[in-house]
Amino acid sequence: MLENLYRLVRDVPDFPKPGILFRDITPLLLSPPAFRLAVDQLVEPFRSDGITKVVAIESRGFVFGAPVALALGAGLVLVRKPSKLPAATRRVEYQLEYGKDVLEVHADALTASDRVLIVDDVLATGGTAAATVWLVEQAGSQLLGLGMLLELADLGGRARVGAHRRMHSVLRYPRP
Ligand code: AMP
Numbered sequence: 001m002l003e004n005l006y007r008l009v010r011d012v013p014d015f016p017k018p019g020i021l022f023r024d025i026t027p028l029l030l031s032p033p034a035f036r037l038a039v040d041q042l043v044e045p046f047r048s049d050g051i052t053k054v055v056a057i058e059s060r061g062f063v064f065g066a067p068v069a070l071a072l073g074a075g076l077v078l079v080r081k082p083s084k085l086p087a088a089t090r091r092v093e094y095q096l097e098y099g100k101d102v103l104e105v106h107a108d109a110l111t112a113s114d115r116v117l118i119v120d121d122v123l124a125t126g127g128t129a130a131a132t133v134w135l136v137e138q139a140g141s142q143l144l145g146l147g148m149l150l151e152l153a154d155l156g157g158r159a160r161v162g163a164h165r166r167m168h169s170v171l172r173y174p175r176p
Contacts, residue, residue: 001037005171008034009150023150023173025121029063039067041170042147046072046117049144053077053114057103057132058084060121064149068119077109077116079132090138094131103128105135112140123148123169126157133161 008028015022028034042064055077056065062078069076082091082102089104110116116136123129129146136143144166151157151169158167 002041002171005034005038005041006175009171023122023152025060025149038149038170039064039071042068042119042149042168043071045166045168046145046147049117050115051117051144053110053116053141055079055105055110055116055118055132055136057118057120057128061119064121064147065119068117068147072117074117077105079103079105079135090135092131092134092138094127094134096127097125101127101131103131103135105139110136110139110141114139114141116141116143118143118146119148120146121149123151123155123157123161123167125155126160129157129161133165 005028008031010024010027012022012024028038051072051074053075054065054069054072056062058080066076082104085104085106088107090107091102091104093100093102118132120129133143146165146167148169150171152173161167
């Protein structure tokens with residue numbers, strides 16, 4: 001079953017720069033049964049967790065976060081690159097391999113009573129996910145877990161996010 005999903009992830013060498021093997025999930029989005037299966041697999045482990053908000057990370061995280069939120073009956077919170085959100089925001093700065101990046105969330109999007117699931121397409125080094133965890137916990141919300149369509153396990157993302165976190169990835173590279 002998952003084999004079909006692996007088949008629909010396209011490997012693009014040297015994108016966006018030399019030496020990076022980009023895992024392109026857009027072929028999977030072209031197939032309704034595959035897209036549905038991917039969303040079902042993301043939702044399944046968290047179905048009974050009383051999730052109230054799904055926090056999706058710009059931009060491919062939005063593609064999966066939205067249907068996951070609908071399936072769980074949860075609200076959808078957008079975590080965005082700087083200066084995209086119109087109302088008052090909270091921000092987090094985090095370290096990239098070279099330089100820094102910033103993520104923002106609307107200040108009123110998360111509350112202390114929220115039970116949160118973070119969703120993104122790819123867990124690579126985990127910097128983006130770790131920064132999003134920080135935004136969620138800063139708001140006083142309870143983080144129930146993270147759902148990633150695809151995990152690049154060699155890059156140590158799990159450890160960077162925190163080994164104690166509940167991290168569910170649907171597809172893993174290198175292949176198990
Ligand atoms: P990271 O903060 O390193 O975990 O990765 C940040 C984002 O970069 C992820 O959400 C992915 O969307 C994207 N990304 C990083 N490496 C890859 C890759 N090899 N293939 C596809 N997307 C990637």
